[in-house]
Amino acid sequence: MSSILKKTDLGAWAAALEAEVFAPALADGVWAYQPVAPGANDGGVALTHPNTARPPKNFAFPQREVLYTFEQLKGQAPKLTETLPNPAPVVVMGVRPCDGRGAPRNDMVFTGAFDDPYYQSRRAKTAYVGLACNTPPSPNCFCKAVGGSPSSKEGLDVQLTDLGDRYHVVAVTPRGEELIEAGGKLFAEAGAADEKESQRLHSEAAKCEQRTFGDLAAAAPALKKNFDSEMWQSLAKACIGCGICTFLCPTCHCFDISDEVTGQSPMRGERVRTWDNCQFPDFTMHSSGHNPRETLGARLRQRVNHKFLYFVENNGTQQCTGCGRCISFCPVGIDIVAVLDRMIQA
Amino acid sequence: MASTPTQTPKDPSVFEPRIVAFLCKWCSSAGSDLAGVSRMQYPSNAVPITVMCSGSVSPVYILSAFNKGADGVLVSGCHPGDCHYLKGNYFARRKIFLVQKLLSFIGIEKDRFRMSWVSAAEGAKFAQVVEEFVRDIRTLGPQRKLKAKR
Amino acid sequence: MVDIVNIRAHAKDLLEKGTVKMVLGYQRGTAGVLAEPAFITDAGQADHLVWDPTCVQNLALYLVNEKKAQSHQRDPDTRPIAIIAKGCDSRAVAVLLQERHFERKDVHVIGVSCGTLGVVDKNKLSKALNGRVATKVEPHGTDSFKVTTAEGFVDVAAADVLADRCLECACAYPAMHDVVFGEKHEDRGYPARFTALGQLEAKSEDERWAYWEGHFNRCLRCYACRSVCPMCYCPECVVDSIELMVDPTTSADEKANRIKWIERSAVASENSMYHLVRAIHLAGRCIDCAECERVCPVDIPIRMLNNKLEKEAKDMFGYEPGLDPELPSLVASFRDDDPNSFIR
Numbered sequence: 096m097s098s099i100l101k102k103t104d105l106g107a108w109a110a111a112l113e114a115e116v117f118a119p120a121l122a123d124g125v126w127a128y129q130p131v132a133p134g135a136n137d138g139g140v141a142l143t144h145p146n147t148a149r150p151p152k153n154f155a156f157p158q159r160e161v162l163y164t165f166e167q168l169k170g171q172a173p174k175l176t177e178t179l180p181n182p183a184p185v186v187v188m189g190v191r192p193c194d195g196r197g198a199p200r201n202d203m204v205f206t207g208a209f210d211d212p213y214y215q216s217r218r219a220k221t222a223y224v225g226l227a228c229n230t231p232p233s234p235n236c237f238c239k240a241v242g243g244s245p246s247s248k249e250g251l252d253v254q255l256t257d258l259g260d261r262y263h264v265v266a267v268t269p270r271g272e273e274l275i276e277a278g279g280k281l282f283a284e285a286g287a288a289d290e291k292e293s294q295r296l297h298s299e300a301a302k303c304e305q306r307t308f309g310d311l312a313a314a315a316p317a318l319k320k321n322f323d324s325e326m327w328q329s330l331a332k333a334c335i336g337c338g339i340c341t342f343l344c345p346t347c348h349c350f351d352i353s354d355e356v357t358g359q360s361p362m363r364g365e366r367v368r369t370w371d372n373c374q375f376p377d378f379t380m381h382s383s384g385h386n387p388r389e390t391l392g393a394r395l396r397q398r399v400n401h402k403f404l405y406f407v408e409n410n411g412t413q414q415c416t417g418c419g420r421c422i423s424f425c426p427v428g429i430d431i432v433a434v435l436d437r438m439i440q441a
Numbered sequence: 442m443a444s445t446p447t448q449t450p451k452d453p454s455v456f457e458p459r460i461v462a463f464l465c466k467w468c469s470s471a472g473s474d475l476a477g478v479s480r481m482q483y484p485s486n487a488v489p490i491t492v493m494c495s496g497s498v499s500p501v502y503i504l505s506a507f508n509k510g511a512d513g514v515l516v517s518g519c520h521p522g523d524c525h526y527l528k529g530n531y532f533a534r535r536k537i538f539l540v541q542k543l544l545s546f547i548g549i550e551k552d553r554f555r556m557s558w559v560s561a562a563e564g565a566k567f568a569q570v571v572e573e574f575v576r577d578i579r580t581l582g583p584q585r586k587l588k589a590k591r
Numbered sequence: 592m593v594d595i596v597n598i599r600a601h602a603k604d605l606l607e608k609g610t611v612k613m614v615l616g617y618q619r620g621t622a623g624v625l626a627e628p629a630f631i632t633d634a635g636q637a638d639h640l641v642w643d644p645t646c647v648q649n650l651a652l653y654l655v656n657e658k659k660a661q662s663h664q665r666d667p668d669t670r671p672i673a674i675i676a677k678g679c680d681s682r683a684v685a686v687l688l689q690e691r692h693f694e695r696k697d698v699h700v701i702g703v704s705c706g707t708l709g710v711v712d713k714n715k716l717s718k719a720l721n722g723r724v725a726t727k728v729e730p731h732g733t734d735s736f737k738v739t740t741a742e743g744f745v746d747v748a749a750a751d752v753l754a755d756r757c758l759e760c761a762c763a764y765p766a767m768h769d770v771v772f773g774e775k776h777e778d779r780g781y782p783a784r785f786t787a788l789g790q791l792e793a794k795s796e797d798e799r800w801a802y803w804e805g806h807f808n809r810c811l812r813c814y815a816c817r818s819v820c821p822m823c824y825c826p827e828c829v830v831d832s833i834e835l836m837v838d839p840t841t842s843a844d845e846k847a848n849r850i851k852w853i854e855r856s857a858v859a860s861e862n863s864m865y866h867l868v869r870a871i872h873l874a875g876r877c878i879d880c881a882e883c884e885r886v887c888p889v890d891i892p893i894r895m896l897n898n899k900l901e902k903e904a905k906d907m908f909g910y911e912p913g914l915d916p917e918l919p920s921l922v923a924s925f926r927d928d929d930p931n932s933f934i935r
């Protein structure tokens with residue numbers, strides 16, 4: 096069963112939800128998830144964004160997380176205080192299908208072999224209301240090449256499809272059903288014509304032209320074979336070793352842990368987890384001064400292999416969801432699709 | 442430090458500015474000692490940090506003091522022409538000028554960051570510089586803009 | 592007008608004769624309309640070189656990287672490197688020479704004049720095209736660009752899509768070069784230098800703080816602005832956490848109490864520290880190529896911080912970076928009549 100929501104009622108729906116609602120808005124020239132102000136129900140929420148610059152991963156995995164606080168009096172054992180988050184429910188609206196597919200991949204990292212209570216407590220309170228792409232929002236989109244589609248529902252709780260003046264709304268999970276229920280009369284039952292129109296848009300979108308590197312199944316073996324290839328150095332020649340491609344990636348999840356000392360006698364402070372990434376010079380720096388991943392070629396290889404080889408070996412699926420951010424935002428045009436293409440051809 | 446700055450009673454409801462003072466060992470630090478041994482009265486709000494030369498004060502020290510919660514930062518060195526290392530204070534003058542311009546450009550109150558020339562013989566001047574600084578910062582209130590929020 | 596054919600021929604000649612080991616230039620990329628850096632070592636590949644208003648990067652960065660790499664090589668090729676340099680880029684080369692990164696004989700500067708134009712700003716371009724995707728940008732006359740999209744050609748006024756820095760550029764003609772392509776134009780007809788800065792300076796203290804606090808708050812600390820800057824070459828930056836050598840006897844106290852000037856947390860206070868340190872460290876060295884601002888994924892106007900210090904250095908100390916490699920640097924020099932009245 097599916098329903099219809101008038102675009103002008105989007106704000107009213109957001110207001111009806113008992114949660115902090117975020118939606119993409121253009122602020123300081125950048126599309127970013129911004130809190131929806133209560134009372135924005137006069138059409139104040141509009142999903143007209145291409146895709147946000149930053150992915151929505153921070154809702155479950157913030158850039159800074161306090162793990163616990165500590166305090167130590169001279170000569171005594173340190174006292175630790177737990178700071179497990181207990182967040183209010185969050186609803187993120189306008190999530191593109193690629194970013195939706197990022198969520199279950201991050202879940203694999205923080206659930207299972209290692210259960211991460213910080214991630215999990217935030218994730219449990221986060222719901223994603225997705226927006227299908229009628230046309231690819233970026234020339235560097237390649238969701239189809241990595242097994243997704245512009246109308247993928249994976250990882251979403253609700254899927255919206257833009258029908259012009261209204262959305263066709265589908266609940267994907269029980270949490271999604273709750274969200275729609277909370278909207279009450281704002282939602283009307285979708286007619287057969289609406290469902291058909293939605294279907295048509297999805298299949299039109301599936302035919303759109305996108306970037307591709309060919310066969311996804313060929314990627315992992317090609318990367319394995321070319322581990323020692325000279326190509327990595329030449330492909331990464333222009334790389335400046337910044338944090339853009341990883342910080343903006345919906346699935347990059349590496350972090351660092353450090354102690355932030357905030358006071359002496361007694362010594363006290365916080366143990367914090369912050370995003371880190373494999374392109375930084377100190378990421379693999381050993382305390383001896385030796386750096387096993389000294390070159391930018393080795394770091395590019397790590398980024399691509401993690402997504403298309405190691406993650407496949409560990410979790411049975413590739414980690415990249417084809418959002419294209421790392422390509423569009425790279426200062427020097429390093430292009431993961433072109434890299435994979437080269438590796439598969441070689 | 443042999444100085445005897447005026448002890449202000451600790452009343453938590455009264456704002457007591459915390460000032461970090463980078464003092465050149467060859468002049469201002471000795472000047473502050475002189476203020477002390479001469480039993481001059483001046484506020485005790487400045488935490489002195491003796492440095493080898495005003496020219497050795499890196500901008501990162503100044504910024505870090507603000508980050509750690511200083512309400513004001515003072516750099517004090519030898520008068521032009523008197524530097525123990527001949528040119529250090531001239532270098533400091535340029536650097537400090539730029540730091541001051543940058544801080545005020547981003548919207549930090551200009552009066553929170555000051556430089557002075559105080560020779561080893563100028564105990565009275567040192568006391569006066571600190572007194573004025575404390576007075577000015579008292580009117581500005583606590584520095585919160587650059588202070589780490591934790 | 593600069594004809595790429597001439598640049599290619601020159602590059603080819605240099606490589607054939609072996610007078611340089613590499614030509615740093617631009618080539619078409621796959622990621623979008625912007626050109627990407629090219630590292631041409633083979634005369635046969637000189638034809639890959641392109642020159643157009645999408646050649647945004649400041650390639651001087653790679654001169655430094657090459658030099659760093661050389662120090663690890665057993666038997667390095669010490670022939671010069673040729674670099675295609677716009678006006679701003681050539682000034683970066685001059686600053687690097689001033690700081691003795693390499694010598695004049697180590698670099699062959701192929702200057703290209705931006706004439707009355709410059710390079711495009713990707714965001715402005717996409718705005719001017721109303722979201723349509725540009726596939727090619729060519730100069731058209733002296734004040735506009737011919738932009739190709741899937742739907743055809745559009746003529747866009749240069750003033751609408753030129754990068755901010757180009758609009759205020761004071762050196763569109765390379766000051767230092769071995770050869771130069773293109774002509775010098777005295778009056779480019781754009782706003783005067785520091786126009787944008789002046790508007791920001793004119794705001795009140797509270798407004799300025801609100802402005803910067805908002806921007807610092809948004810910073811991701813991805814350090815792209817640092818990594819892309821030719822002058823940010825320190826092997827160990829103040830924000831990197833590699834300065835403490837740890838051995839088995841290093842105690843927890845020592846680790847916790849080591850000097851960390853800036854915490855890793857991307858919060859307003861630490862981000863402000865990063866940006867202020869960065870700006871100060873570039874005083875008298877930044878030549879306003881604005882690469883730092885261009886690469887920022889969240890559009891933080893960091894160029895203004897550098898501009899502020901550039902303007903103060905010019906007004907108060909008569910100092911302009913990147914014009915004369917023989918001059919002492921801004922903070923390692925002084926004049927007796929430097930401002931003194933601000934000191935008590």
Ligand code: SF4
Pocket residue numbers: 340343344345346347402414415416417418419420421422431
């Ligand atoms: S690797 Fe690149 S394209 Fe793939 S999900 Fe990450 S940012 Fe998007």
Ligand code: SF4
Pocket residue numbers: 333334335336337338339340341374421424425426427428429
């Ligand atoms: S690939 Fe691009 S975005 Fe990633 S580190 Fe290198 S330069 Fe930065």
Ligand code: SF4
Pocket residue numbers: 809810811812813814815816817883886887888889890891893
């Ligand atoms: S590039 Fe932008 S987001 Fe990244 S560190 Fe610099 S200012 Fe911050």
Ligand code: SF4
Pocket residue numbers: 683816819820821822823873876877878879880881882883884894897
């Ligand atoms: S600070 Fe920015 S504008 Fe200045 S030289 Fe570095 S990258 Fe260029």
